[in-house]
Amino acid sequence: MHTAVRLGLLAICLLGVVGLAIHYGATYDEHWPHPTGDQLEGNVEAYTGEQVLLFGEVHAVKDDALTVHVTNDADEVVLELTVYGPTESVEPGGVVQVYGVLETDRTMTPDEFVVVNESPTATRYKHLASLIGGLLAAGYFLRQWRIDVARISFEPRHATSDTQEVPDDG
Incomplete structure (x- = not known):
């Protein structure tokens, strides 16, 4: 596949993902069945x-x-809620x-x-564990594969004698 075609497909996919993210963010509050902090304000x-699901610190x-x-999008407290009878322990500053x-x-x-x-x-x-896990996964992947910048592709680092060469169509 030609480099220009790969870049074009990559650009289309990225624009699609960005468009979906913007649409999701714009319609989130109207489709969520429970009040948000901004709606409670x-x-x-x-x-x-009413039965409500609330998130708070x-x-x-x-x-x-x-x-x-319970806070709004600007992190201003819109509701100070007293919750009776929690069954799990949590410290001040925790999120429930x-x-x-x-x-x-x-x-x-x-x-x-x-x-x-x-x-x-x-x-x-949680953030540190996710970062370490991501770095380990990327390291393992890059140990097995190398990046071919000129062709915008990945290639195996070690070709075995069992693999067949697939001709490039471009």
Whole structure:
């Protein structure tokens, strides 16, 4: 395949991915069945008495209750929610998901409670583990394959006697 054709196909694929990402970001809030932080801002009463799924950062831990800050896209706290009876431990600064009925006094006894990050250091650990895993995978791949910049392709580093040469059609 000619280099110009490869670059053209690559450009079309990248434009398609970027277009899908923009469309997803633009329509996310209208298709999400639960209120986001921006929708809750100044309008919490509209969602009281309803089943909601909220994401937030744990601000304080007291006996059998957590204080969770739900934020908008600008990271401003729009709802300080008291969650009673969580079954898992979480530290202040951790991130949780709570699903249940939002009460008028801005409390909730969740039907479901999920700890996303149990502490602020958990996020750094996840990112570091992902980075190391990605580097190991890339290293293993590049050990087996080499990049041919001129043809914009990958070629095996070690050809065995069992492989057949496939002629280049370009």
